[in-house]
Amino acid sequence: MKNIFYYETQIGRIGIAQNSEGITNLYIADKLSSEGMEIRETPLIKEAANQLKDYLSGKRLAFDLPLAPQGTDFQIKVWDELQRIPYGQTHSYKQIAEKIGKPTAARAVGMANNKNPILIIIPCHRIIGKDGSLVGYAGGLNMKEKLLKMEKRHQNC
Numbered sequence: 001m002k003n004i005f006y007y008e009t010q011i012g013r014i015g016i017a018q019n020s021e022g023i024t025n026l027y028i029a030d031k032l033s034s035e036g037m038e039i040r041e042t043p044l045i046k047e048a049a050n051q052l053k054d055y056l057s058g059k060r061l062a063f064d065l066p067l068a069p070q071g072t073d074f075q076i077k078v079w080d081e082l083q084r085i086p087y088g089q090t091h092s093y094k095q096i097a098e099k100i101g102k103p104t105a106a107r108a109v110g111m112a113n114n115k116n117p118i119l120i121i122i123p124c125h126r127i128i129g130k131d132g133s134l135v136g137y138a139g140g141l142n143m144k145e146k147l148l149k150m151e152k153r154h155q156n157c
Contacts, residue, residue, distance in 0.1 A: 001036050007049050011143060022066030023048050023115045028139045029135040037091045052120065058154035061087040063121045073114060078112035085126045088151040092130040110135075120147065 002024060004017040015027035017037060034079035047065065057105065069079055077100050078139075084099075085091050093106040093113070102108070116124040121138055125147045128136045137144035 002037040003040045003045060004037040004041050005039065005049070007052075009052065009144070010094065011139075014052070016048045016052075018042060018044050018048075019068055021068035023118060023121065024070060025122055026052075026119045028119060028143070048121070055120070056150070058150065061154075065121065067118060067121065068116050069122065071112070071117070075112040075115055078109050079116055079118075079122045079124075082113070082116070082122050082124055082126065085123055086106050088154070090126050090128045091143075092128060092146065094130055096127065106130075117134045 002017050004015050004025075004027075006013060006015045013026060016023060016071060017023070017025040017027070021122050026048075036119050044066070048063075050058055051063050051065060056062065059140050069076065070083075072078065081099050093109045094103075096109045096113075097103055097105040100109075101146070110127075113124045113127050114136065125137055125139070125144045127135070134141050134144055
C-alpha cells in the first residue's frame with residue numbers, strides 16, 4: 001500500500017508518496033493524483049518534505065532518504081547515476097550514458113530521465129543538452145532553470 005501527502009512549497013503544490021521500502025514518487029502541481037493511495041502523512045514523507053524545504057532554501061545540498069523508484073533495470077541504473085551528479089553541476093545525456101557503460105545510449109538515458117518518478121530528489125533537472133541547452137523537464141523548463149540557478153547561487157555562498 002502506498003501513502004501520499006501533499007504540501008505547499010515555494011515551487012507550488014507537491015505530493016510525496018512512499019511504499020514500505022521508501023519514497024516512490026514526488027509529484028508536482030498538475031500531476032497530482034492519489035488514486036490507489038492512502039492520503040496520510042507518515043514520518044518518512046514528513047522527513048522528505050522537510051529535506052525538500054531545506055533544499056529549496058539552500059540549506060541542504062543532498063538528500064538522505066530511502067528511495068524506491070519503480071522502473072526497469074536500465075532506468076534504475078540511470079536514476080542511480082543521476083544521484084551522483086554533484087549539487088550545482090550538470091551533465092549531458094551522453095555523459096550519463098558513458099558513466100553507466102552504455103556510451104551509445106544517450107537517447108535511452110533521455111527516456112529514462114523523462115520517466116524519473118522522484119523529481120528533484122533524483123536530480124534529473126541537472127541533465128542538459130550536449131550543447132549546454134536546457135532540455136525537457138517534467139516540471140517544465142521554467143522550473144528546471146529556477147532549480148539550476150538556485151543551486152549555482154547557493155553553491156557559490
